[in-house]
Amino acid sequence: MTNEEFANYLFPNVQDVSYYENKYKKRNLKEGAIVTRYAPSPTGSIHMGNLFQAFISKQYARQSGGIFFLRVEDTDQKREVENGIEGIVKDVESFGINFDEGYGIGGEYGPYLQSERGDIYAAYVKYLVAKGLAYPCFCSSSEIDENRTIQESTKERIGYYGRWATCRDLTPDTAKEKIEAGNPYIFRMKSRGDFNKKHVYHDAIKGDLEYPENDMDNVILKSDGLPTYHFAHAIDDHLMGTTHVIRGDEWVSSLPVHLELFDLLGFKTPQYAHLAPLLKKDGDVVRKLSKRKDPEASVRYYHELGIPVDAIKLYLSTVGNTNFEEWYLANPDKNITDFTFQFDKMSVGGTMFDLAKLENISKVYFSVQKADKIYDEVLNYSKQYDLEFANILEHNKDYTISLLNIEREIERPRKDIGAYPSVRKEFWYMYDELFNKEANPYQDIAKNYQYDDLITYMNTIYLSTDTEEEWFGKVKDFAGTHGYAINRKDYKADPSSFKGQVSDFCELIRVMATTKTISPNLYDILKLLGNDRLKKRLELFARQK
């Protein structure tokens, strides 16, 4: 029996591979267009590493005028989670990362669900068997385990290769007999590699990678009839026209297998780009960010924290290309989509996932946004996580926008908002609903203030319709005639002859109005509060004496 006859016996009702090669036409894209994909397993939710991968893949496709598609790798039924795919798609789309084609969207290269591609994989297994490049293997898992034990004790390389690959030399006739006797089997690739031969592969990110040829007869079709990752990857990315496989660097070590598989199948290999993992410092050790151990690994965590999606994308961009941050700082008015990512500007080792840095980026991001946009987003966030505040916001729309506008649209705006909840945390005192809720808003004030001066000031001056300059001039005059130094040099020369400086008097006003020693521009705050409310606060404050 020839290999070809054997292949026909094994797969009598399968299309010839030329059928699929014709069906899935070469993509008609412009020169240099990159086709990337996001190919998750349906395990429910994604973590930052996955998001990073999807984000970067999308960027490369977009910036080159290519295609970014979604393929679902559901070949492991044991790991499958109910509605797992939906959860993943939701997570990715919540970051505005959408697909040009793929599962749930459609496209000419489907099905995009691997479990629906059985016929296709079978056709290619048949093709390999006919050429003597794949074979059925009857070894049981206990036999494999035994081999492994022997290999461990004799310190040989572990795996199914060379003399350990006992089924690779079975003739088609013996194999057929075993099948007819009812022995269960799987399919393995028949490696032609020599482990002692080394090659260099140029990874788009990692650069030159030296690797030994693969000589393992890896499983390509499992007993459930579904392909392994390795095989499905080769078939799908070939047929779907993927030009660049961007994936985590845990795959680097199976690169020799994939390279050989493409070779056996006669496919052109895609360009691989292996992404460095996101790392975390856990005490003294640095390790990969873990979905199980680290809450910050979860993508949903950031939605709860109220960090804007765009800020996270900004952060991922800085992680993605080492020169991104510099560019963004120099072009604050530009968009991420205006930046061209380069593979050789990506981190080769791991990247520390730094929450403090994320927060900082988020603050910079907020500082350049328009007040009404922030209002809308904070309201939106609050509706989900803080109904009380959402209600307050809805009743104080213009007021809140004015508040958010203080020191905003200027050359160097304030950076005091890092996330949506910061608005309440930083400015609660600007809302009477929240201010009056406190039994005594001033209870934490420890300092002994000159209450009488403040009362005198409030009773005589107030705000009226002054401009900021007029107002501050009056504050200065008043402070000067009530024992405060009106310039720093005088005070420094002889501090004991003053009650303090003008800044100390301003602090007094500030504490009365806001209960805090730090706030945005005092004049704007006072104006927003208005004389009536200030008067009430003054009375309350004066009781602290």
Next chain:
RNA sequence: GGUCUGUUGGUGAAGCGGUUAACACGCCGCCCUCUCAAGGCGGUAUACACGGGUCCAAACCCCGUACAGACUACCA
């Protein structure tokens, strides 16, 4: 055990055979200022994991060692 990869000040990170080893954050001082932030000026740091080698010359190339990570499944 095997294969592959990585290791530059407190942190991030340039550099790719000849540099005073950038830059950013941080930290300290001064200036400005109604607070904070921002900004300006100046300063700070015992930074190229360790040991050999090649070279006139090494953070950069080679070989070891240590440490760290990934993989070593009919999981992806």
